[in-house]
Amino acid sequence: xxxxxxxxxxxxxxxxxxxxxxxxxxxxxxxxxxxxxxxxxxxxxxxxxxxxxxxxxxxxxxxxxxxxxxxxxxxxxxxxxxxxxxxxxxxxxxxxxxxxxxxxxxxxxxxxxxxxxxxxxxxxxxxxxxxxxxxxxxxxxxxxxxxxxxxxxxxxxxxxxxxxxxxxxxxxxxxxxxxxxxxxxxxxxxxxxxxxxxxxxxxxxxxxxxxxxxxxxxxxxxxxxxxxxxxxxxxxx
Amino acid sequence: xxxxxxxxxxxxxxxxxxxxxxxxxxxxxxxxxxxxxxxxxxxxxxxxxxxxxxxxxxxxxxxxxxxxxxxxxxxxxxxxxxxxxxxxxxxxxxxxxxxxxxxxxxxxxxxxxxxxxxxxxxxxxxxxxxxxxxxxxxxxxxxxxxxxxxxxxxxxxxxxxxxxxxxxxxxxxxxxxxxxxxxxxxxxxxxxxxxxxxxxxxxxxxxxxxxxxxxxxxxxxxxxxxxxxxxxxxxxx
DNA sequence: CGAGGGTTTGAAGTGCATCAAATAGTGTGG
DNA sequence: CCACACTATTTGATGCACTTCAAACCCTCG
Numbered sequence: 001x002x003x004x005x006x007x008x009x010x011x012x013x014x015x016x017x018x019x020x021x022x023x024x025x026x027x028x029x030x031x032x033x034x035x036x037x038x039x040x041x042x043x044x045x046x047x048x049x050x051x052x053x054x055x056x057x058x059x060x061x062x063x064x065x066x067x068x069x070x071x072x073x074x075x076x077x078x079x080x081x082x083x084x085x086x087x088x089x090x091x092x093x094x095x096x097x098x099x100x101x102x103x104x105x106x107x108x109x110x111x112x113x114x115x116x117x118x119x120x121x122x123x124x125x126x127x128x129x130x131x132x133x134x135x136x137x138x139x140x141x142x143x144x145x146x147x148x149x150x151x152x153x154x155x156x157x158x159x160x161x162x163x164x165x166x167x168x169x170x171x172x173x174x175x176x177x178x179x180x181x182x183x184x185x186x187x188x189x190x191x192x193x194x195x196x197x198x199x200x201x202x203x204x205x206x207x208x209x210x211x212x213x214x215x216x217x218x219x220x221x222x223x224x225x226x227x228x229x230x231x232x233x234x235x236x237x
Numbered sequence: 238x239x240x241x242x243x244x245x246x247x248x249x250x251x252x253x254x255x256x257x258x259x260x261x262x263x264x265x266x267x268x269x270x271x272x273x274x275x276x277x278x279x280x281x282x283x284x285x286x287x288x289x290x291x292x293x294x295x296x297x298x299x300x301x302x303x304x305x306x307x308x309x310x311x312x313x314x315x316x317x318x319x320x321x322x323x324x325x326x327x328x329x330x331x332x333x334x335x336x337x338x339x340x341x342x343x344x345x346x347x348x349x350x351x352x353x354x355x356x357x358x359x360x361x362x363x364x365x366x367x368x369x370x371x372x373x374x375x376x377x378x379x380x381x382x383x384x385x386x387x388x389x390x391x392x393x394x395x396x397x398x399x400x401x402x403x404x405x406x407x408x409x410x411x412x413x414x415x416x417x418x419x420x421x422x423x424x425x426x427x428x429x430x431x432x433x434x435x436x437x438x439x440x441x442x443x444x445x446x447x448x449x450x451x452x453x454x455x456x457x458x459x460x461x462x463x464x465x466x467x468x469x470x471x472x473x474x
Numbered sequence: 475c476g477a478g479g480g481t482t483t484g485a486a487g488t489g490c491a492t493c494a495a496a497t498a499g500t501g502t503g504g
Numbered sequence: 505c506c507a508c509a510c511t512a513t514t515t516g517a518t519g520c521a522c523t524t525c526a527a528a529c530c531c532t533c534g
Contacts, residue, residue: 060462065460067376067462069372069375081365081368084361115354117351117352120357120361121357124360124364127364130368131318131364131368131371138306138419139296143298174481184523190482190483205531225296383489410513420491421492422513423491427515477534478534481530482529482530483528484525484527485524485525487523488521488524491520493516493519495515496513497513500511501510502510503508503509
């Protein structure tokens with residue numbers, strides 16, 4: 001099995017025993033769009049690492065309204081928190097862009113985290129980062145308006161090591177981007193148009209050309225407690 | 238020094254060495270309302286445990302708009318995440334109801350968490366709980382309206398071990414409750430009136446009488462992916 | 475080429491914010 | 505213990521942002 005997906009936090013310091021167990025019990029599989037990996041409040045026996053594709057984490061109310069917990073790109077893991085919640089899934093997970101996902105028995109991780117303090121610390125660091133992202137997310141929902149939230153989202157999709165104009169293309173359906181940002185599809189469409197008018201970005205289908213990052217970040221980050229490039233925030237989080 | 242504040246998660250499994258270090262270096266002090274404990278992006282050398290009183294964690298934008306990260310009651314700790322962020326405070330902290338707060342050098346916690354895996358696991362469990370609270374918070378902001386959010390907040394203030402009518406009194410200013418719930422004070426006032434009309438609660442100043450918990454939770458939790466009593470959510474979180 | 479989903483556009487409604495002002499409540503010094 | 509000053513809270517009037525419902529458009533893919 002390909003071990004490269006595990007060259008990422010928080011696994012840098014995992015033990016050989018752990019990797020050996022992975023070889024034996026981790027399972028890599030390609031999934032189609034729409035595949036439900038597990039459901040909220042299910043008994044959880046696995047956690048997952050995304051090798052390629054995108055995964056949506058969500059919950060829903062009785063009347064079917066969904067609320068997006070997160071949308072994750074390749075390189076992220078999810079479902080690992082079930083370790084600390086009596087093995088109950090805190091959300092549902094659905095593949096939204098086809099890709100390869102590795103499932104790993106929670107038991108393996110449990111054993112490792114209980115015996116390898118370095119890994120536990122790395123997980124704490126990951127959790128902390130996530131927590132701050134969530135804090136920021138709440139802030140955004142509260143004080144940014146729709147066009148600003150979109151602008152901020154686009155900025156986080158850019159490669160923050162480069163400067164100058166950037167061309168990105170939306171990683172998944174606009175409807176989903178809208179949900180991810182806590183707005184209706186119609187609002188997204190209109191807000192994107194407004195953002196275009198305000199900052200001069202160019203839009204063609206799912207492709208967006210950001211010719212003036214400064215102008216964009218000035219417009220979007222005005223209503224935020226941190227400036228672009230938003231420290232600690234990962235692309236497309 | 239009184240050690241009772243440390244009979245709480247995540248310190249049950251801390252070592253004697255840790256407690257001895259606490260005796261020597263932890264500092265307990267009474268603070269007045271309005272005291273700023275530290276400021277966003279300050280260098281952090283301490284973390285804190287609330288013995289009595291309430292503390293507000295927040296950030297602000299250049300134009301002075303505040304966004305509330307959290308409002309914490311006695312028994313909670315905060316500032317500990319600086320351990321994993323190069324000792325930079327991820328928010329500001331202000332005492333909003335006078336009380337006694339214990340400050341503890343991060344170094345002590347650092348040493349303990351690096352050498353005591355049990356504590357690290359307990360911290361992971363605490364973080365996980367917090368993370369799920371935040372997820373829920375985002376959900377609430379998205380799908381509950383103002384009166385429902387207030388109802389949900391009131392429910393979480395009740396003693397969930399008892400049933401039947403409950404009398405609570407708001408733990409801090411209505412203006413702050415409003416901010417905590419992501420709305421304006423005016424909106425809070427009107428939404429509370431609406432909630433009264435819808436669920437028959439009684440309000441006198443800061444005292445609220447919930448004579449029908451079922452009706453209240455039915456009204457509030459309709460727009461939520463979990464039912465009352467919202468599992469994993471602590472009172473007044 | 476046609477079916478179906480994703481996206482945009484239009485029209486109307488709703489909830490919350492904002493600005494302004496009145497009222498209630500609280501703590502202080504006399 | 506009272507009057508004043510100040511703050512917290514409520515109430516009113518208005519505006520705006522986003523939602524909702526409806527329909528058209530577009531794009532992709534079988």
